[in-house]
Amino acid sequence: MKMILKAAAAIAATTALAFTLGGCGSSSQAAGGGDTITYWATNQGESVEKDRQILAPALERFTAATGTKVNLEVISWTDMYNRILTAVTSGDGPDVLNIGNTWAVTLQETGAFEPVEGKLLEAIGGKDRFVQSAWGTSGAPGKAPTSIPLYSQAYSLYYNTKLFKEAGITEAPKTWDEFVADAKKLTKDTNGDGKTDQWGITAAAGAVTSGAHQAFIRGLQNGGGLFDDAGKPTFNSAAQTAGVKQWVDLMATDKVMAPADAEISQGSNAVTNLIDGKAAMLFDQNPVKNFKSRDFQDWAVAPMPVVSLSDTGDKATHSFVAGSNVSIFKNSKNKDAAIKLAAFLTSDAEQVYLNDAYTSLPSVKAAYNDPKFQNDAAKQKQNTLAEHAKPMPLISKEGQMETLVGNAVKALFAKAATGTVSQQDIEKALTDANNQMAAAQ
Amino acid sequence: MSRTTLEPGAKAAPPNPAVPAVGQPALRKIKKSKLAYWLITPAGILELLIHIGPMLLGIWIAFISLNQLNLTNWLNAPFVGLQNFVNGLNPESTIGQAFFSTLGRTLLYTVVVVGCSWILGMAGAVFLSSNFRGRTVLRTFFLIPYALPAYVGTIAWAFMFNQRDGAVNQILVDVFGLFGGERPFWLLGENSFTAMLIVNIWQLWPFAFLMLLAALQNVPGDVYEAAALDGASLWKQFLTITVPMIKPANVVLLLVMCLWTFNQFNIPFVLFGATSPKEATLISPLIYQNSFGSWNFGLGGAMSVLLLLALLIASASYIRLVMPKEKDNA
Numbered sequence: 001m002k003m004i005l006k007a008a009a010a011i012a013a014t015t016a017l018a019f020t021l022g023g024c025g026s027s028s029q030a031a032g033g034g035d036t037i038t039y040w041a042t043n044q045g046e047s048v049e050k051d052r053q054i055l056a057p058a059l060e061r062f063t064a065a066t067g068t069k070v071n072l073e074v075i076s077w078t079d080m081y082n083r084i085l086t087a088v089t090s091g092d093g094p095d096v097l098n099i100g101n102t103w104a105v106t107l108q109e110t111g112a113f114e115p116v117e118g119k120l121l122e123a124i125g126g127k128d129r130f131v132q133s134a135w136g137t138s139g140a141p142g143k144a145p146t147s148i149p150l151y152s153q154a155y156s157l158y159y160n161t162k163l164f165k166e167a168g169i170t171e172a173p174k175t176w177d178e179f180v181a182d183a184k185k186l187t188k189d190t191n192g193d194g195k196t197d198q199w200g201i202t203a204a205a206g207a208v209t210s211g212a213h214q215a216f217i218r219g220l221q222n223g224g225g226l227f228d229d230a231g232k233p234t235f236n237s238a239a240q241t242a243g244v245k246q247w248v249d250l251m252a253t254d255k256v257m258a259p260a261d262a263e264i265s266q267g268s269n270a271v272t273n274l275i276d277g278k279a280a281m282l283f284d285q286n287p288v289k290n291f292k293s294r295d296f297q298d299w300a301v302a303p304m305p306v307v308s309l310s311d312t313g314d315k316a317t318h319s320f321v322a323g324s325n326v327s328i329f330k331n332s333k334n335k336d337a338a339i340k341l342a343a344f345l346t347s348d349a350e351q352v353y354l355n356d357a358y359t360s361l362p363s364v365k366a367a368y369n370d371p372k373f374q375n376d377a378a379k380q381k382q383n384t385l386a387e388h389a390k391p392m393p394l395i396s397k398e399g400q401m402e403t404l405v406g407n408a409v410k411a412l413f414a415k416a417a418t419g420t421v422s423q424q425d426i427e428k429a430l431t432d433a434n435n436q437m438a439a440a441q
Numbered sequence: 442m443s444r445t446t447l448e449p450g451a452k453a454a455p456p457n458p459a460v461p462a463v464g465q466p467a468l469r470k471i472k473k474s475k476l477a478y479w480l481i482t483p484a485g486i487l488e489l490l491i492h493i494g495p496m497l498l499g500i501w502i503a504f505i506s507l508n509q510l511n512l513t514n515w516l517n518a519p520f521v522g523l524q525n526f527v528n529g530l531n532p533e534s535t536i537g538q539a540f541f542s543t544l545g546r547t548l549l550y551t552v553v554v555v556g557c558s559w560i561l562g563m564a565g566a567v568f569l570s571s572n573f574r575g576r577t578v579l580r581t582f583f584l585i586p587y588a589l590p591a592y593v594g595t596i597a598w599a600f601m602f603n604q605r606d607g608a609v610n611q612i613l614v615d616v617f618g619l620f621g622g623e624r625p626f627w628l629l630g631e632n633s634f635t636a637m638l639i640v641n642i643w644q645l646w647p648f649a650f651l652m653l654l655a656a657l658q659n660v661p662g663d664v665y666e667a668a669a670l671d672g673a674s675l676w677k678q679f680l681t682i683t684v685p686m687i688k689p690a691n692v693v694l695l696l697v698m699c700l701w702t703f704n705q706f707n708i709p710f711v712l713f714g715a716t717s718p719k720e721a722t723l724i725s726p727l728i729y730q731n732s733f734g735s736w737n738f739g740l741g742g743a744m745s746v747l748l749l750l751a752l753l754i755a756s757a758s759y760i761r762l763v764m765p766k767e768k769d770n771a
């Protein structure tokens with residue numbers, strides 16, 4: 001009996017130990033061959049289910065035209081990066097997939113995706129069909145890109161017009177100071193219980209990526225930047241620190257963002273706060289689809305506030321060039337069909353259909369002639385993309401940068417929600433992230 | 442891993458009448474042992490494939506520089522010797538500091554979780570080993586956290602710990618008026634460690650309960666009767682009869698629970714997402730963050746190897762120190 005127990009203990013120990021090392025699993029399915037190809041789509045609409053409904057008719061049209069069936073999987077943003085990583089590592093992935101455009105260079109470096117040249121470039125009608133700023137996100141400068149712009153997005157300021165009217169604010173703030181002043185006016189206790197229940201601004205302060213986005217935008221506006229010209233990280237430069245401080249101070253010092261927002265990790269929850277009147281303003285790329293599904297009318301859109309209206313160049317940045325691109329997996333067993341699908345998704349007609357359904361912007365110029373993209377929200381976004389948007393740093397470690405900076409911002413918000421945040425706290429958080437980035441390079 | 446003190450027992454095996462091979466032809470003995478090898482072969486191959494293979498691969502990764510540049514062709518990733526270990530262990534660097542503070546935190550976490558789970562499990566088992574009405578209902582009830590899929594339970598806790606509309610704050614703040622009416626955050630800052638402890642203990646103690654309950658069934662009732670006649674108090678009975686008699690089960694139980702808890706990944710991942718708050722980062726999530734968050738698989742691999750060594754040494758010494766003693770008791 002004792003022997004058995006001893007053996008059992010040894011086996012249990014070995015098994016548990018083995019688990020610590022064998023953590024990396026593979027879950028990708030076999031790449032489709034023959035007449036079926038696999039397509040991984042990023043989640044663009046308000047839910048994965050909704051995306052399936054939007055994509056299904058488009059893919060049926062594709063099957064009708066080419067005879068190739070498409071096995072569709074819509075993957076949420078939180079899982080997408082790791083799913084791609086797993087597919088890249090195992091070499092066993094879908095034929096066609098969407099990527100967040102800020103990952104384009106990182107994923108290009110893996111060499112797992114088909115370069116957009118020759119037959120593929122021809123099939124999509126050449127790069128001149130595409131909006132220039134969007135095409136700029138398809139890969140590192142000077143190399144054949146490995147992704148094709150599909151949906152374009154940009155940050156704007158969305159606000160609740162009813163709450164603006166109640167507070168006597170007649171137009172959207174244009175500068176950061178105006179923005180903070182308005183946010184303070186909009187932050188109030190509406191039911192007289194001594195607690196604030198309406199806030200000036202809401203954000204997914206617990207989301208890593210949106211933290212990185214705001215650090216990028218606010219850094220540039222303050223004259224900073226995440227990298228210097230030599231490609232070294234400068235997360236903790238004085239100007240970059242000032243930019244992050246502005247963003248975190250909304251909760252920590254200005255008290256115009258609810259501490260509860262530090263627990264929000266899904267952007268849609270922040271949009272819900274705006275719709276429900278719990279907050280008056282929101283920086284977002286595309287909340288209109290959520291507004292529509294809730295039949296919410298009391299909203300308007302304005303450019304992102306800037307530090308000074310007279311600023312030009314990088315300081316006048318409102319947004320990064322956001323969006324999703326489509327890539328073809330090099331290991332695809334049915335590359336011809338994969339190329340056809342990429343060409344189909346970026347065709348004029350499908351660009352109009354898809355971007356209208358997702359309330360994003362087309363990545364091909366011709367689609368803009370359609371009246372569907374002549375409304376205020378779309379025009380606002382077009383202007384931002386054309387005049388005030390810069391791509392996120394086009395470097396191979398972009399993914400790491402997003403994770404490190406985004407986590408630093410997320411941790412600062414957590415600190416603001418549970419206590420205070422000093423200048424030193426911000427400097428330390430950014431310096432730590434900077435050191436880790438430098439060590440990884 | 443095994444120790445020489447076992448050998449007296451092993452040497453004494455031949456005259457043991459329980460061994461059927463005694464007095465039988467040698468040929469048959471060999472055939473029998475061959476059959477045994479054949480029978481364990483499939484399990485052996487699977488063990489190699491599922492556990493040993495990835496383990497060796499993990500060790501190899503710790504010595505190479507593996508990132509997105511060479512991920513698709515990882516067999517050709519450059520060999521960097523001990524560089525990953527140097528990066529991960531340098532107490533001056535941000536990464537090294539995080540590693541050591543996380544190691545300390547994980548130890549504390551393991552001690553608290555296993556300690557509390559064991560006490561709760563033991564109390565529950567002793568309580569339910571006496572006969573009373575509704576015993577079976579309670580037994581089922583106690584096992585619910587263990588029967589629930591780990592993710593489901595943890596997601597439910599994450600909802601309950603939500604600061605604004607979670608059940609925990611509703612009960613503590615709205616009903617009992619604690620914290621001066623201010624809703625504390627459970628998933629951010631210092632409280633996140635407590636929240637993670639609570640979920641883990643909730644999930645782990647039914648396992649301790651189940652194992653100890655089974656062990657208690659083997660303790661004959663007449664021993665207690667005799668002790669009671671001799672005037673031993675209940676507490677004395679527990680210390681001098683129950684504890685020594687279930688010691689073999691306890692030894693294995695504690696080892697397994699310690700290893701599980703030390704390697705805990707699911708609970709922080711579901712509660713906090715890919716990155717845990719600094720105050721609640723455990724070693725497995727840290728390795729995950731280093732590997733997948735910053736695509737630095739070499740560093741993650743190096744940390745895994747260190748963890749493997751630490752656990753191997755700890756488990757081996759535990760088995761060496763604790764196991765033979767029971768042999769003497771038997």
